[in-house]
Amino acid sequence: MDAPVAAHRKPRQQPFGGQAARTAATLALAGAATATAFEGTGHAEPRLTPAQIKARVDRLYQEAEVATEKYNGAREETASARRSLGRLRDEAARRTERLNASRNALGSFATAQYRSGSLDPGLQLALTSDPDDYLERAALAERTGDRQATAVGGVQRELMELARLRAQAGERMDQLEARRRELAEHKSTVRAKLAAAERLLAELTEEQRAAYESGGPVAGPGSAATRADRSAAPRAGLQAPNSRAAQAIAFAYGALGKPYVWGATGPNAFDCSGLVQAAWRSAGVSLPRTTYTQINAGRRVARSQLAPGDLVFFYSGISHVGLYIGGGQMIHAPRPGAPVRVAPIDEMPFAGATRVS
Template sequence: MAAHRKPRQHPLTGPAARTAATLALAGAATTTALDGSAHAEPRLTPAQLKARVDTLYQEAGEATEKYNGAKERTAQAREALDALRDEAARRTERLNASRNALGSVATAQYRSGGIDPGLRLALTSDPDEYLARASLTERVGERHAAAVAGVHRRLVDLGRLRAQAGERTAELERHRRELERHKAVVKGKLAAAERLLARLTAVQRAAYDAGPADPARADRSTAPRGALKAPNGRAAQAVAYAYGTLGKPYVWGATGPSAYDCSGLTQAAWRSAGVSLPRTTYTQINAGQRVSRAQLAPGDLVFFYSGISHVGLYIGGGQMIHAPRPGAPVRVAPIDQMPFAGATRVS
C-alpha cells in the first residue's frame, strides 16, 4: 500500500512571497546605506586633509596640557600623602612608646599588690621616710597623669592624620582618573591624525612634517641666535638651551632631555637658567610679566590659540623655538605660523 504524503507547502507563496521579498530587499538596501554612512569617510583633498590633521593636533595639544596639569596634581597629591604617612608613622612610634611607659607603671602597681599609695605611706613609722615618699608619690602621680594625657593627645592627633591621609588618598585617586581620561583623549586624537596622514603620499607626508616653507630662513642651523641679544643672562641661557634641543623629537608629556612637548621644552629651557616655571601652558602664561607682541625680546614665552594650548621660546626676528607636535621635531619657526594669543617675560 503506497504511503500518501502531503505536498510540501511553502509558508509564503504568491503575493505574500513577493511582498516579503520586496521588504527583505528594502531592508538590505537600508542596512547597506546605513553601514555606508557610518563607515565611509568623505574624500578629502590633500589641503582639506592637512587642515583636519592640524585641528586634531591642536586638540591633542590642548588635551596634552590638561594631561600635564593632571600629572602635576597627581604627583603633588602623592607627595602630600607620603608626607602624611611618614608623619603618622613617627607619631605612631611615639604613641607606642608612651603606651609602653604606661604599661610599665601598671605592671609595677600590679606587682606591688595594688595597695593605695596613701595607705602604704600611712603604714610607715619613720616620719622622714613618710614625707619623702609622699613627695615622690605626688610627683609620680603628676607624671602618670601627664603621660595618660599625652597618650590621649597623640591618639587624637594620629586619628586626625589618618583622616587627612584618607582624604589625600581619595584625592590621589581622583587625579589618577583625571589623568587617564586626558591620556585617552590625547591618544585618540593622535591616532585619528595618523589615520588621516596615512592617506597622504610619501612626498605629501614629508612636506607636511617639514612644516610651512620659510624662504627667509631656509637654513635653520644658520639662523641668528637671539641669545646674543637677550635682555639678561638668564634669558640668554634659556635661548641657548633651546637651540641645543633643535632636532629632538616631540613626545607628549616629555620634559627632556631626550624629548619634549611644547611646555616641557620652555620649562626645561628656563630651568637651565635657574628659573622654575609651572608645567602647563595655561599656568606658564601667568609666570611672569605680560608683554605685547611689539615688545618681544629673546627668552620671552609666546603663546598660541584661544585656549593657550601651545607655547614657544622667542629668539628674536619674529622667530621662536618650539616643539610642534608628534612627527615634527623641535625647530625654529615664525611666530606668525599660529594664532598669537599672548606673551610673557620671565623674570
C-alpha cells in the same frame, strides 16, 4: 438574479499594451536606477582634499595638545599628592613610636600599682610607722602621680594626632586616585586624537606628508625644503636682553631637530611646555610645567614689546607655547612628527606673552 447584476458592472481597466507598455517599463527602470544612484551617492564619504586633510589634522593635533597640557598638570598634581602622602605616612610612623613609648610608661605605672596591691597611696602611707619614711614616700607618690598624669595626657595627644594624620592620609589617597583616573582619561584622549591624525595623514602621498611634517603647504613641490632651511636659521644679530635669556635661547637652539613627544621634558625629546621649561631651567630659572601656568609665571608683555627669551602663547585655551628669539620668530616643539624648529609666531593664533627675567 445573477444576470442583471453582471450587466451593471463597470468594465475592467486593461494594462498598457504594445509600445505604451514598453515605454512605461523603460521609464520605471530608469527611475529605479536614478533613485539607486542618488541613494549611493548620499551615503558615500567624499574624499578629502590634501588641504582639508591638513586642516583636520591640525585641529586634531591642537586638541591633542590641549589634552597633553591637562595630562602634564594632572601628572604634576599626582606627584605632589604622592609626596604629601609619603610625608604624612612618615609622620604617622614617628607618632606611632611616641605613642608606643607613652603606652610603655603607662604600663610601668600599672605594673607598680599591681605589685603594691592596688592600695590607695594615702592609705599605704598612713599605715607606715616611720614618719620620715611616710614623708619621703608621700613626696615620691606625688611625683609618680604627676608623671602618670603626664603619660596619660601624652597617650591621648598622640592618639588624637594619629587620628588626624590618618584622616589627612585618607584624603591624600583619594586625591591621588582621582589624579590617576584623570591621567588615564587625558592619556586616552591624547592617544585617540593622535591615532585619528595618523589615519588622515596616511591618505596623503609621501611628498605631501613630507611637506606637511616640515610645516609647508601639502600641495606643491619644494615646500618642505624651504621650511627645513628656515628651521636651521642662523643666530646672527640675536640680542638677548640679559645673560639668562641668552642661555635659554642657546638651549633652545641646541634642541633643534629633537622630536616632539607629548609629556616629555628632555633631554632627548620635548613637548611645547617641556621645551620652554627646560630652556629656562638651563638658565637657572624654575618655571611651572604647563602652558596655562607658565603664562602666569612672569610679567605680561604686549606683542609689540616682545624681546628674545619671552614666552609666547597660542590659542584661546593657552595650549601651546614657544620661546621668542626675535624677528617675529620663535623656537618651539610643534606636534608629533614635527621636531623642534624655528617658526614664525604668526602661524598660530597669538594669545599672549610673558617675560620671566
